[in-house]
Amino acid sequence: MKRFPVSLSTKLQSRTEANALRQLPEQKNGVDFSSNDYLGFARSELLFQKAAAMLSQQHNSHNGATGSRLLSGNHAFYTEAETKIAAYHQSESALIFNSGYDANLGFFSSVPQRNDVVLFDELSHASIRDGIRLSNARSYKFLHNDLEDLERQIKRFQNDQGSVYIVTETVFSMDGDSPDLEQMATLSERYGCFFVVDEAHALGVFGEKGEGLIDALGLREAVFARIMTYGKGLGCHGAAVLGSVRLKEYLVNFARSFIYTTGLPPHAIATIHAGYLALETEAAERVRLKENIVHFNREKNLLGLKPLFIRSKSAIQSAVIPGNEKVKNIARQLEQSGFDVRPIMAPTVPEGQERLRFCLHSYNTSEEISKVLHLLNRLL
Missing domain, CATH: 3.90.1150.10 (Aspartate Aminotransferase, domain 1)
Known part of the structure; x- marks a missing residue:
């Protein structure tokens, strides 16, 4: 079919006129x-060999997971990798998602409930915003890294029946800056909020073992959930949500981006595991x-x-x-x-x-x- 909706053509034309039309770039x-x-790590031959050795040791030559993790796709590499991830970050549990986008979409669309409020930094990643948009909770943005604005908004909802979630990133992808995480944790504790952080651009960069800023600052007990993304510092693909065993159980049952998708193939999970081993040694x-x-x-x-x-x-x-x-x-x-x-x-x-x-x-x-x-x- 060669016809194309006029409304979509108009939007593309507007992007072109603003010199903002996105195109897939060639490799430079x-x-x-x-x-x-x-x-x-993405170009590391050693990491590649470690992942291959893991596959070889278990005589695993599968190219795919064969199904969702709740059906046929929960292969043995998942258990080993999630155990390693949880131990590395001193978290009760870890649940691997297919990407950072999927992790944020699944978490924020399912965890905040109808009577809850989500307060998120105005520069939060699109995946966080999209997940919040799919939830039934009310959501409000606070000024970027502005603790006074955040506290003002917390006070608006502190007497409501629902829970309040505070959402930020440890390193923002477009600015490269970080919030005052210690003060945010203090605010969260003072007002009984649930603190959620995305560590996508901190993993591998901050911390004694590259474990991220929350661990480096000793704040893990103040955080309800951490999202770790593996396409940056770890050089591979996928993501994990860190939190309590109860949170993992909840996400397995209600996070749609986890439930209704084919799992990652064994070699992808082996590479995540190998990436964590490399963080320890490199x-x-x-x-x-x-x-x-x-x-x-x-x-x-x-x-x-x-x-x-x-x-x-x-x-x-x-x-x-x-x-x-x-x-x-x-x-x-x-x-x-x-x-x-x-x-x-x-x-x-x-x-x-x-x-x-x-x-x-x-x-x-x-x-x-x-x-x-x-x-x-x-x-x-």
């Missing part, structure tokens, strides 16, 4: 400042990443670029350059000089907040970091 060969592979990668973050911040300050960047101590460093056309032009010139730095444009971020998003990795060299920042300085 420049110095990587764009991927979420913070520790280089401390040098985390050290190099931290050194690169420090070097990046030092260089941008020396070049006078600090006002351009959002304050961040994470692997995500964003330089705000307003205007889709302007930020695309600078990204194009960086690419022509051999650097893969991606522009983040409206409507992914608000108009006027367009940016270059630099993702730092353990395998970037200090020379590459200095060179790309000096080039950015000249282009501006």
Whole structure:
């Protein structure tokens, strides 16, 4: 059928006119400042071999899970990996989902109930917002990392019959910044709220063993649920919700994105397990990443670029350059000089907040970091 709805054509045309039409990019060969592979695990031959060895030891050559986990898909690798994950994060339980998006969708659509209230940071990831939208709870956003606004909103609902959920991320994907998690935990405890955090961009980056910011700050007992995503620092795919055994039981029974989907294949779960083993043994990668973050911040300050960047101590460093056309032009010139730095444009971020998003990795060299920042300085 060649006909296409006029309403959809109009929306595509509007995106084109705003220079914001998304297209699938070709694989680029420049110095990587764009991927979420913070520790280089996605390209690690050692991790690949560890996962293959696990499969070989159990004589498992299956290409798929064969069904949902509640039917035929709950293969033995799931139990081993979830046990490892829970122990690593000192959590009662872990439940693996097919992706971070699925985990957030399943959690937020099923856990908050009709009389409950969800208070979420205004810059929360789309998967969190989509999950909340599917729930029966009322939801309200609070100003980004603003504890006063959060407390004001908590007080509005503290006498309601339902529960109040406070939702944030330990590292925000577009800004790279972090909230005051200790104060948020204090507020949550003071008012009897349930604290939920997404650790997607903190896993592998923060903590003595790369376990994330909640563990690093000793806040695990203050948190009702943590969402760990494996497509970033762990270099593979999937996600897990950490929490009580009772929470796991609830999600298995009510999280639709868990119930009604085919499970991940054995090799995907083996890779997650191998990723955690690598976190324990590859401390040098985390050290190099931290050194690169420090070097990046030092260089941008020396070049006078600090006002351009959002304050961040994470692997995500964003330089705000307003205007889709302007930020695309600078990204194009960086690419022509051999650097893969991606522009983040409206409507992914608000108009006027367009940016270059630099993702730092353990395998970037200090020379590459200095060179790309000096080039950015000249282009501006």
